[in-house]
Amino acid sequence: MIRMATIGTSTITHTFIAETAEVPEIDVTVAYSRTAERAQTFAAANGVPGWAAGPLDDLLASDAIDAVYIASPNALHHRQAQAAIAAGKHVLVEKPATPTAAEFADLVAAAHARGVVLLEGMRNVYDPGFAAVRDLLPRLGTIRRVSFGYQQRSARYDIVLAGEQVNIFDPAMAGGALLDLGVYCIAPLVDLFGEPPSLVARSIPLPGAADGAGAVLASYPGFIADASWSKITFSHRPSEIQGELGTLTIDHIAAPRTLHLTLLDGTEEHHELGIPRPNLRYHARRFAHLVASGDDPSPDQTRTLRTLRTMDAIRLACAD
Numbered sequence: 296m297i298r299m300a301t302i303g304t305s306t307i308t309h310t311f312i313a314e315t316a317e318v319p320e321i322d323v324t325v326a327y328s329r330t331a332e333r334a335q336t337f338a339a340a341n342g343v344p345g346w347a348a349g350p351l352d353d354l355l356a357s358d359a360i361d362a363v364y365i366a367s368p369n370a371l372h373h374r375q376a377q378a379a380i381a382a383g384k385h386v387l388v389e390k391p392a393t394p395t396a397a398e399f400a401d402l403v404a405a406a407h408a409r410g411v412v413l414l415e416g417m418r419n420v421y422d423p424g425f426a427a428v429r430d431l432l433p434r435l436g437t438i439r440r441v442s443f444g445y446q447q448r449s450a451r452y453d454i455v456l457a458g459e460q461v462n463i464f465d466p467a468m469a470g471g472a473l474l475d476l477g478v479y480c481i482a483p484l485v486d487l488f489g490e491p492p493s494l495v496a497r498s499i500p501l502p503g504a505a506d507g508a509g510a511v512l513a514s515y516p517g518f519i520a521d522a523s524w525s526k527i528t529f530s531h532r533p534s535e536i537q538g539e540l541g542t543l544t545i546d547h548i549a550a551p552r553t554l555h556l557t558l559l560d561g562t563e564e565h566h567e568l569g570i571p572r573p574n575l576r577y578h579a580r581r582f583a584h585l586v587a588s589g590d591d592p593s594p595d596q597t598r599t600l601r602t603l604r605t606m607d608a609i610r611l612a613c614a615d
Contacts, residue, residue, distance in 0.1 A: 297385070297586055300325035300347065300354060302375055303366035304337040307389060307575075311364060311416075312341045314575040320583035323364075327354050351375060355382035362586065364416075365389060368462045369469035373398040376413065380405045385412040387582045391478050394469040396603035403596050412585045412592055414578065415599040417482045421577040424551030424568050425483060428536075428543065431556055431566075432487070435538025441488070441520035442537075443480040443548045446508075446530040455504055463526070464504040471505025473498065473609060477524035479549040480534075481609070482602045484513070484520055490601050491515055496612035499527070511609050550574050 299321055301308050308326075315321045324345050328334035331348040338346035347354045354360070355378055362385035365375050373393045376386045380402065392415035393399045399415075406413035419425055432438075451461045462468045463475060484491075491513035498509035508525035534545040541558040545551050554566040585592050 297321050297362050297583055298324045298360050299362045299364055299387075300327055300360045301343070301364045301366065302327045302351070303368075303389075304328050304333055305366055308337075308364070308366045309341055310573055311366065311575050311579070312343065314573055315579050317576045318579045318583055320587060321579055325354065325360055327351065351378060352382075355379055355384060361385060362387065362412075362582075368465075369394050369474055370467065373402065376402050377405060380409050380411055380413065383409060383411060385582070385586050387414050387416055387579070390415055390417045390482070391469075391474050391603065391606065392599050393603065394474060396600055396607050399596075399600055399603055403600070406592075412582065414582045414585060414592055414595055416575065416578045416582075417478070417599065417602070418574050418578055419479055419549050419551070420482050420486050420598070421581050422550060422574045423570055423577065424554075424574075425486075427554060427566065427568055428483075428545060428551055429487065431543055431554065432536065434541060434556065434558070435536060435543060436540030436559075437517065438488075438536065438538050439518045440537040441484065441518065441535070442522075443484060443520070443534040444523045444530065444532055445476045445479050445548055446523070446525040446528050446532075447476060448529040449526040452507070452527050455501060458503075460504065464501060464507075466505040469505075472508050472524050472526040473506055473606065476526060477509060477522065477609070478602065478606065480522035480524060481511075481605050482598070483548060484522060485602045485605055486598055488515055488520065490605050491520065494605075494608060494612060496609045498613040499525075501527070506613070509609070509613060511612070513605075 326338040326343040334346040334348045365388040494513040496511040498506040507527035510523040513520045534548045544555040546553040556564040
């Protein structure tokens with residue numbers, strides 16, 4: 296049994312706690328927040344038996360926990376994960392694991408030296424729906440076009456329009472659409488096809504805030520891929536992978552549940568995967584397996600590094 300503390304009290308932490316009920320190897324025993332009132336309230340609301348507040352190092356020094364789940368603002372991930380690793384705790388950190396590839400590489404080296412597991416909670420690449428996408432890919436023939444997108448207008452955008460600052464749009468907290476939603480497009484793109492050799496990208500900066508939306512056009516040998524993301528507009532447009540022999544349509548790039556295959560010969564296949572929509576349990580299971588088995592997490596960490604390097608390149612292109 297992995298005794299886990301959660302760091303952060305956002306909606307994603309609530310969902311993670313509910314999802315780990317399906318992962319018997321993990322027992323969330325402590326909810327941590329900066330203030331005692333928030334920690335107590337969150338723990339009670341989510342059925343967590345313990346809570347902690349105050350200096351994080353006090354929690355990390357406790358022998359009562361084995362691991363932490365970090366779901367704080369993005370800018371805090373590196374420092375908090377670094378402290379947890381130094382204390383000998385395993386770390387499951389929400390996407391993006393860190394704002395930059397260099398920060399994650401630092402954590403990987405520290406985790407390896409300390410002998411603990413470090414894993415990014417990139418939920419879609421561990422989802423069975425993504426495995427189904429991978430299984431259907433060979434039937435498309437030579438890949439020529441890829442188009443991934445995730446547009447979901449944030450309920451907090453109205454606060455930004457009113458001139459106030461919130462963490463998810465705060466550049467000081469590494470907020471913004473690319474790091475929040477765009478990563479769901481870039482991670483599967485890199486996992487399926489590798490890092491793009493070249494790319495161009497543009498974003499829509501918000502006054503006094505981070506990017507509200509953006510897009511990238513990536514060039515690969517023999518095909519091109521585009522990805523788009525937005526927290527200031529919404530769309531239900533599906534994602535696609537187009538090959539010379541067929542096209543695969545994906546209903547939701549962050550949680551594939553309906554796949555439609557159309558082949559050149561006129562064959563059509565509709566795949567309803569029947570998987571529950573919340574999908575944090577799958578990377579939680581991977582984390583539990585790595586902790587229990589002692590298997591090498593390097594392949595998972597390499598994928599995260601490749602994704603973050605691509606995200607770095609996108610930000611650099613947007614700054615031009």
